[in-house]
Amino acid sequence: MAEQAEFSLIDKYFAELTQQRADIALGIGDDCALIKPQPATCLATSVDTLVSGVHFFPDVSPFRLGRKALAVNLSDLAAMGAxxxxxxxxxxxxxxxxxWLAEFAAGLADLALEQKVQLVxxxxxRGPLSITIQASGYVSEASAFRRAAAQVGDLILVSGTLGDAGAGLAIRQQTLDTSLISEADQAYLLDRLERPQPRNALALALRGSVHAAIDISDGLLADLRHILTASHLGAELDLAALPLSSALKQLSxxxxxxxxLxxxxxxxxxxxMSExxxxxxxxxxxxQxxxxxxICQTPGIHFLGKQLPVNLNREGYDHFQV
Amino acid sequence: MAEQAEFSLIDKYFAELTQQRADIALGIGDDCALIKPQPATCLATSVDTLVSGVHFFPDVSPFRLGRKALAVNLSDLAAMGAxxxxxxxxxxxxxxxxxWLAEFAAGLADLALEQKVQLVxxxxxRGPLSITIQASGYVSEASAFRRAAAQVGDLILVSGTLGDAGAGLAIRQQTLDTSLISEADQAYLLDRLERPQPRNALALALRGSVHAAIDISDGLLADLRHILTASHLGAELDLAALPLSSALKQLSxxxxxxxxLxxxxxxxxxxxMSExxxxxxxxxxxxQxxxxxxICQTPGIHFLGKQLPVNLNREGYDHFQV
Incomplete structure (x- = not known):
């Protein structure tokens, strides 16, 4: 019981860190939170767990960890247009x-205040270090972005640049030769891994224009394939068109x-979305x-513009038509 | 990536086990679920984590674990009247x-179907065995049971019987002399630990009557104290009136x-609630x-009817007025 009391102190620790919103009738401190949802909208909700040693390095900055744990959930709301x-x-x-807790909470609050979301x-x-966040937001049923809504002829678009977080991970894992990458570029790539910026503002600006959407958490090919599978369609992908940061382009x-990819x-x-x-x-x-x-009718991903990297062919992508 | 694909198969495993509800516009399989909340009600939501070795024995029946993981969350909704x-x-x-997964999912589905709730x-x-469930439901802001709403003169009431799960835990931990308890009673006490029945139907029947409520997860004294603290009031507790099962009464x-307690x-x-x-x-x-x-004006818990057990006095309860 002493332990439980000690642990519930942590709730109090987090309770006042975030935005206080008018649609929250009752926040932390009772058996449930009470939310008055916006009328005539849907509630969009998504849950993600980050486990120490699986999704993050145990020695990662707790500020960054707190921020990222919320960011990956807000990113799911962005992918829904919510x-x-x-x-x-x-x-x-x-x-x-x-x-550690003070830093973790500060990182969480940093993004929560930026995005005006309340911890409810x-x-x-007590247990192995693990963080599960469930984020919720609002979107009308008609304007929600769904994976199944791609249409033949749609342009496929991505925000930002691709592959940076993967390079950051390789730097962290010391599996990348960094001798040719400037320190500033290394820091940029690590930032992309540890401080992802969810694209919520962009997503809201795109309401009414988007057909299908997903956020890229598992890699472009894997995530695009979710859209294609749900929409029963294929894609022509121009490998020469992928947006790459100048930092990433220093690699082979x-x-x-x-x-x-x-x-x-x-x-x-x-x-x-349509052209x-x-x-x-x-x-x-x-x-942006x-x-x-x-998007095309023929199932699968059809690559244009460049040869597919050799290692991808070996890793099971050779069934795609290049 | 292969591992992620394997793990996402589990989502499919769970996807069709539960009730399909009209208020769920989009369930499992996209970036977010989409829910159309009942108009003019609040959404009540609560999250609880069960960690292996902390909240349950690693060798517990996975069917019972799945059922209990949902039960403890539905119990929070009951405590809110949702x-x-x-x-x-x-x-x-x-x-x-x-x-293991098939049994766990079956246990989860058993209660989900009983209570008509949908996994969304x-x-x-991959990580140490741990289960986090967030359950949501509906209640109007006016009829929600809140910890802070107790009033002087209110009767304090409990459902069912108290202490059974604790005796079940002692049996499981082999810290209880079971020589005088029949096998049927031991099974009953273990059931109370491993197969709790959330009181949702009772809670809904009590809407409009209840002032303050909480579910007893940490013990009567600890949980009642949450009501008293939130309501800035005290309680007179009749130790002779506590509802006890015949199985539990076989102990000293x-x-x-x-x-x-x-x-x-x-x-x-x-x-x-009022008399x-x-x-x-x-x-x-x-x-029931x-x-x-x-409930009384004077802060603290004031015991009537019986002497407080000696070990409670020793464990820091001696500041209560007996």
Whole structure:
């Protein structure tokens, strides 16, 4: 019982860190939170767990970990076109380390305040370090982006640049020769791994234009394939068109392309819309997106523009038509 | 990537086990679930984590574990007076054991179908065995049971019997002399630990009558104290009135009382209402509740009826007025 009391102190620790919203009738401190959802919208909700040693290095900055744990969930709301509103936190900790907790909470609050989302409940337990966040937001049923909604002829677009987080991971794992990469570029790539920026503002600006969308957590090919499978369609992908950062381009061409296609953790958006919808976008929105291909009738991913990296062919991608 | 594909198969495993509800616009399989909340109600939501070795024995029946993981969350909805509707499951598994998963899923589905709740999303990750469920339901803001709403003169009532799960735990931990307890009674006490029945139907029948409520997860004294603290009031508790099962009463008087007051995991409801409201309840509802005391102005818990067990005085309860 003493332990439970100690652990519930942590709830109090987090309770006042985030936005206080008008749609939250009752936040932390009772058996349930009470939310008054916006009328005539759907509630969009998504849950993700980050486990120490699996999804993050045990020695990662707790500030960055707190921020990222929320970011990956807000990214799912972005992929649905939903306006973020509130979240819960289930935190398992092997012991109570107040300095670590203060930093973790500050990182969480950093993004929560930026995105105006409120922590409404949580559970803190003793156990191996693990973070489960469930984020919820609002979107009308008609304007939600669904994986199954791609249409033949749609442009395939991605936000930001691809593969950076994968390069950051390789730097962290010391599996990358960094002798030719400047320190600033290494720091940039690590930032992309440890401090992903969910694309919620962009997603809201794209409501009404997007057909299908997903966020890139497992790598472009894997995530695009989810859209294609759900929509029962295929894609032509222009390998020469993939948006790459100048930092990533310091790696070999094969490595760069391989990371851009298959590395996870970028949390950029991959979405489809008609060519007309894209050309009607305001310039400041359109310039945040790069067309990388087109939805087609023939199932599978059909590569154009460049040879597929050799290692991809070996890793089971050789059934794709190049 | 192969592993992620394997783990996402588990989502499919769970996807069709539960109720399909009209208020779920989109369930498992996209970036978010989409829910159309009932109009003019609040959404009540609660999250709880069960960690192997902390909250359950690693060798517990996976069927019972799946059922209990959902039960403890539905119990929070009962404590709020909310009608259960949907839930998410974040499951960390050290490895994929299909027989274990089938049993776990069946246990989860058993209660989900009974309570008409739908699994709308989840995340399966590799990691130490841990289960986080977030359950949501509906209740109007006016009829929600809140911890802070107790009033002076209210009866304090509990559902079911107290202390049984604690005795079940002691049997499991082999810290109890079971020579005088029949096998049937031992099985009953273990059932109360491993197969708690959330009191959702009772809670809905009590809407409009209850002032404050909580579910008993940490023990009567600890949980009642949450109501008293939130309401800035005290309680007179009649130790002779605590509802005890015939199985539990086979233990010594001190042990019985100690478990009834401080053992957790019963998942019964503790609630307060006016004497008038209680006498106006239909007989079949009233008989599911036992009056055990009364809310008073003076802070603290004031014991009547019996001597407090010696071990409780030693464990820091001696600041209470007996």
């Amino acid at each position: 306006q973020p509103a509130f979240f819960t936190l289930a935190l398992s900790l092997p012991k109570i380390d107040e300095a 409940g949580g559970d803190t337990t 061409d094969d490595m760069t392309l391989s990371l851009a 298959t590395a996870g953790d970028d949390y950029e958006l991959c979405l489809t 007309t919808a894209f050309s009607d976008l305001p310039a400041d929105i359109a310039q 997106l790069t067309p990388i291909g087109r | 009608q259960p509707a949907f839930f998410t499951l974040a499951l960390s598994l050290p490895k994929i054991d299909e027989a 999303g989840g995340d399966t990750t 008087d001190d042990m019985t009382l100690s478990l009834a 401080t053992a957790g995991d019963d998942y019964e409801l503790c609630l307060t 008038t409201a209680f006498s106006d309840l239909p007989a079949d509802i009233a008989q 509740l036992t009056p055990i005391g009364r």
